[in-house]
Amino acid sequence: MMKSEAPKIPIDRHRIADFCRRHHIRKFVTASFPKHKSNMPKDDMVYAGHMLDMARKALKLVKGKDRGAYDRDEPLRLALAHLIQVIGEAARA
Numbered sequence: 001m002m003k004s005e006a007p008k009i010p011i012d013r014h015r016i017a018d019f020c021r022r023h024h025i026r027k028f029v030t031a032s033f034p035k036h037k038s039n040m041p042k043d044d045m046v047y048a049g050h051m052l053d054m055a056r057k058a059l060k061l062v063k064g065k066d067r068g069a070y071d072r073d074e075p076l077r078l079a080l081a082h083l084i085q086v087i088g089e090a091a092r093a
Contacts, residue, residue, distance in 0.1 A: 020048075025044050047090040047091070047093050048090075051090045051091060054083045054086045055087060057083055058083045058084065062080070
C-alpha cells in the first residue's frame with residue numbers, strides 16, 4: 001500500500017517568523033498531528049500549526065465567494081463557524 005503525500009502549500013516564511021515573534025513562539029511546525037502514537041504534547045507549535053491548517057481550510061472555502069454567496073450557503077456558514085471555533089480552541093490551549 002502506497003502512502004499519499006500531503007499537497008505542497010507555499011508558505012511565506014517571513015510572515016510566519018513575524019507571527020511567531022509577535023506571539024512569543026520559539027519553534028514552528030506545520031503538521032497538526034504527531035508522528036508517534038502517544039498523546040499530543042501541549043507544545044505551542046503544534047497548536048499554532050493546527051490553527052494555520054484550519055485557517056487555510058477556511059480561506060479555501062471562501063475563495064471566489066462574495067457576501068451574497070456566503071449568506072445563501074448555510075453549509076458554508078456552518079463549516080466556517082466550526083473552523084473558527086477550532087482555531088479559538090487551539091489558541092486557548
